[in-house]
Amino acid sequence: xxxxVSIEPITRLEGHGKIEIYLDDKGNVDRxxxxxxxxxxxxxxxxxxxxxxMPQITSRICGVCPTAHHMAxxxxxxxxxxVTPPAAxxxxxxxxxxxxxxxxxxxxxxxxxxxxxxxxxxxPKAERNVLGVIAKVGIETGQKVIAMRRKLRELTALAAGxxxxxVFGLPGGVAKPLSAExxxxxxxxxxxxxxxxxxxxxxxxKIVLQNSGYVDLIVSDGFTHKTYYxxxxxxxxxxxxxxxxxxxxxxxxxxxxxxASRDYAQYIAERTEPWSYMKFTYLKAPGWTGFNEGNSSGIxxxxxxxxxxxxxxLATPRAQxxxxxxxxxxxxxxxxxxxxxxxxxxxxxxxxxxxxxxxxDPETGDSNVRTLPTEPPREGxxxxxxxxxxxxxxxxxxxxxxxxxxxxxxxxxxxxxRIALGVDKAARTLITxxxxxxxxxxxxxxxxxxxxxxLGCATHSLPGSMPLRVNVHNPQGEMLTTVRRDxxxxxxxx
Amino acid sequence: MTVPSTxxxxxxxxxxxxxxxxxxxxxxxAQRVRERIPGVDVRCSSASGFHLLDDLLGVERLLVVDTxxxxxxxxxxxxxxxxxxxxxxxxxxxxxxxxxxxxxxxRALNLNAPREVLIIAVEAADCLTVGGPMHPAVEAVxxxxxxxxxxxxxxxxxxxx
Numbered sequence: 001x002x003x004x005v006s007i008e009p010i011t012r013l014e015g016h017g018k019i020e021i022y023l024d025d026k027g028n029v030d031r032x033x034x035x036x037x038x039x040x041x042x043x044x045x046x047x048x049x050x051x052x053x054m055p056q057i058t059s060r061i062c063g064v065c066p067t068a069h070h071m072a073x074x075x076x077x078x079x080x081x082x083v084t085p086p087a088a089x090x091x092x093x094x095x096x097x098x099x100x101x102x103x104x105x106x107x108x109x110x111x112x113x114x115x116x117x118x119x120x121x122x123x124p125k126a127e128r129n130v131l132g133v134i135a136k137v138g139i140e141t142g143q144k145v146i147a148m149r150r151k152l153r154e155l156t157a158l159a160a161g162x163x164x165x166x167v168f169g170l171p172g173g174v175a176k177p178l179s180a181e182x183x184x185x186x187x188x189x190x191x192x193x194x195x196x197x198x199x200x201x202x203x204x205x206k207i208v209l210q211n212s213g214y215v216d217l218i219v220s221d222g223f224t225h226k227t228y229y230x231x232x233x234x235x236x237x238x239x240x241x242x243x244x245x246x247x248x249x250x251x252x253x254x255x256x257x258x259x260a261s262r263d264y265a266q267y268i269a270e271r272t273e274p275w276s277y278m279k280f281t282y283l284k285a286p287g288w289t290g291f292n293e294g295n296s297s298g299i300x301x302x303x304x305x306x307x308x309x310x311x312x313x314l315a316t317p318r319a320q321x322x323x324x325x326x327x328x329x330x331x332x333x334x335x336x337x338x339x340x341x342x343x344x345x346x347x348x349x350x351x352x353x354x355x356x357x358x359x360x361d362p363e364t365g366d367s368n369v370r371t372l373p374t375e376p377p378r379e380g381x382x383x384x385x386x387x388x389x390x391x392x393x394x395x396x397x398x399x400x401x402x403x404x405x406x407x408x409x410x411x412x413x414x415x416x417x418r419i420a421l422g423v424d425k426a427a428r429t430l431i432t433x434x435x436x437x438x439x440x441x442x443x444x445x446x447x448x449x450x451x452x453x454x455l456g457c458a459t460h461s462l463p464g465s466m467p468l469r470v471n472v473h474n475p476q477g478e479m480l481t482t483v484r485r486d487x488x489x490x491x492x493x494x
Numbered sequence: 495m496t497v498p499s500t501x502x503x504x505x506x507x508x509x510x511x512x513x514x515x516x517x518x519x520x521x522x523x524a525q526r527v528r529e530r531i532p533g534v535d536v537r538c539s540s541a542s543g544f545h546l547l548d549d550l551l552g553v554e555r556l557l558v559v560d561t562x563x564x565x566x567x568x569x570x571x572x573x574x575x576x577x578x579x580x581x582x583x584x585x586x587x588x589x590x591x592x593x594x595x596x597x598x599x600x601r602a603l604n605l606n607a608p609r610e611v612l613i614i615a616v617e618a619a620d621c622l623t624v625g626g627p628m629h630p631a632v633e634a635v636x637x638x639x640x641x642x643x644x645x646x647x648x649x650x651x652x653x654x655x
Contacts, residue, residue: 039514039623040624041624044625057513060513060540063540063541063542064542064545107544130602131599131602139604142602143603149544153548164541164548
């Protein structure tokens, strides 16, 4: 056994955040790539498993949003067995899902996006972290965030069995109806969540929108890409996180496609690139034309920014008012990546209001929450809008009724090509004539942080500041220089 | 100022994922410790980011068992790190938010954070393959770390008596 007492900063995964930049003959950027490690072997692992185990297995592959995987998987099982859940089951699912979205968006806005937008993009690096956010919003607000999260979490545990990994989704419904006591608790917390979301919108308004420097940054060219957008809407073209029809809008804002979940493969294709493990998705209709923006490129994006671009409005009154202000300020469609943070706060309000609606809907408490499947399992597709964007689960079962094939498209795959555009733009701005500016680390980080890309692993204990490594290559592929930021924030150049 | 914890206590927090190859390491350690010291406070979590908060609060001392992949040492290499050993800048993504950021948050908000945190981590060969096998060198360290954890736990108990 090798024992070592280490006081060096160490990161959990080698290769996190590796960026490869290739220069042309003049020393300018030919192409820049952002690499992320990906999970492998999933398809093989699930072969031969019972379909009913899939919501539990898939919720284990992400330490950040297991509820989204659990729900997409449960919906895929409905389709696999061709069974329609009773109305109450759908409502219970959407109620739990809205609770989860409220929690995730809250944490993201304050503690994760907060360093850029609450503390400020120009604040010193040492303050741009969760402690800086608390210094800015105050301990009381920080405690409010934590208390809100705890209450939402307790509700998830009550309704879905476990707070972090829910176990309530079954093909055709949910494991148990909500008791009157549980529903009463949902009503109380939902009312608090709506107040809290309004408070958060106010925080965003005071800190970000009333600061012209921030607004200038949001609309700056460096963080703007004209692409297609995709998200889920209801029959009136209003955003829905849990169920509906997929809608795609073109860079000009007009609807370019609309399809049911089960038809996704007719509209979306996946491709691999030699430099990445990740499968990139693109829209089949415009097709793949390389890493380009605009109408003729099949690159699209998902997540809050995209969702507010595809929706005609929000189904709840206060969120609708906030959405109108957003569109009035930024126009539509919004092509500014950093507007994701604003869109997220509006979605937080929608999730909280939706939670309140469902908690107060008498049908949510109905005891009929399961339609028993009678058909043999064949093929099923389930889609939800996860906090970070569209999540697709697609399963096939063999003659023995066990899973024979599974394909997952996670939010970050949908966004990967657009993230690559952002990284490339940042690199072009900061590298000319072979000179590499150290500021590239911050620019690149801002360019992908707004998406909060899902990486193929849960990062548990040891990383600090995200380690980033930028390798610069000449046209022959030889490495010229490396700029590295370690977990302690120190920058090294070799 | 941090509000004192509820009482002198130790929790073992195993972080990992038993469907991801070597990432099952901490859970195997936890299982062994549970078998050998009945009643010990052991928790297993596959969560990341600020979700770790649920498992951090309300104890005086926290002993974390985890895997890392630095690529700088052979699989099975053991790292022992105290919280104060690392200068850490909290990160900006739940995908990069770990124990230290969550502890920093808990302390800043006067929550019931442990006063002492010790992390035992083992270098893993592969935590990215779903259903992947464990590297023999990583698996071999399970009993060794379990014993380290047990000793820490027993020493702590005797300090109290």
